[in-house]
Amino acid sequence: xxxxxxxxxxxxxxxxFTLTDAAGQAFTRQRxxxxxxxxxxxxxxxxxxxxxxxxDMSQLLRKLxxxxxxxxxxxxxxxPERDTPAVMKDYxxxxxxxxxxxxxxxxSIDAAARAYRVYAKKVPLQGGDYTMDHTAxxxxxxxxxxxxxxxxxxxxxxxxxxxxxxxx
Ligand SMILES: [Cu+2]
Numbered sequence: 770x771x772x773x774x775x776x777x778x779x780x781x782x783x784x785x786f787t788l789t790d791a792a793g794q795a796f797t798r799q800r801x802x803x804x805x806x807x808x809x810x811x812x813x814x815x816x817x818x819x820x821x822x823x824x825d826m827s828q829l830l831r832k833l834x835x836x837x838x839x840x841x842x843x844x845x846x847x848x849p850e851r852d853t854p855a856v857m858k859d860y861x862x863x864x865x866x867x868x869x870x871x872x873x874x875x876x877s878i879d880a881a882a883r884a885y886r887v888y889a890k891k892v893p894l895q896g897g898d899y900t901m902d903h904t905a906x907x908x909x910x911x912x913x914x915x916x917x918x919x920x921x922x923x924x925x926x927x928x929x930x931x932x933x934x935x936x937x
Contacts, residue, residue, distance in 0.1 A: 781916045784884035788871040791858040801914035805936035806841025808908040810887045812848035813860040818905045825922035827865035832926035837867045845871045847889035847903045849878045911936050
């Protein structure tokens with residue numbers, strides 16, 4: 770289990786990236802500034818890890834109440850081929866409305882994955898379909914847009930919310 774500070778004891782800059790939000794607007798690293806933000810990479814066809822994580826993030830956002838309005842929550846696809854802005858928007862309608870889905874062309878997604886050191890790889894399935902292997906870490910960014918630590922969602926929403934509030 771990852772605890773805060775396990776990997777990077779000092780807040781760290783992430784690389785540049787430009788993605789596309791559900792409204793088709795550009796979303797860059799600069800937009801992370803001003804609020805603590807949770808960043809998670811995944812894909813809408815994910816059978817297990819992504820829906821579970823997005824459910825946990827939704828529980829946390831609900832527990833934050835009005836403070837959720839000043840918390841960022843990003844779901845960045847590693848499968849831009851299938852996850853268009855419309856697909857992302859539709860998928861995220863199952864979760865807390867504060868969650869924002871980001872996609873882009875393959876080069877943009879690759880740049881974002883590099884910025885977060887996320888691993889993502891297409892894995893063929895029988896019948897011509899495919900799934901994605903991917904890093905399933907929730908990244909906590911501080912309000913200066915710097916990476917703090919992996920954020921642990923495997924605890925009660927109360928504890929997770931109290932931890933996140935320290936970064937307002
Ligand atoms: Cu997944």
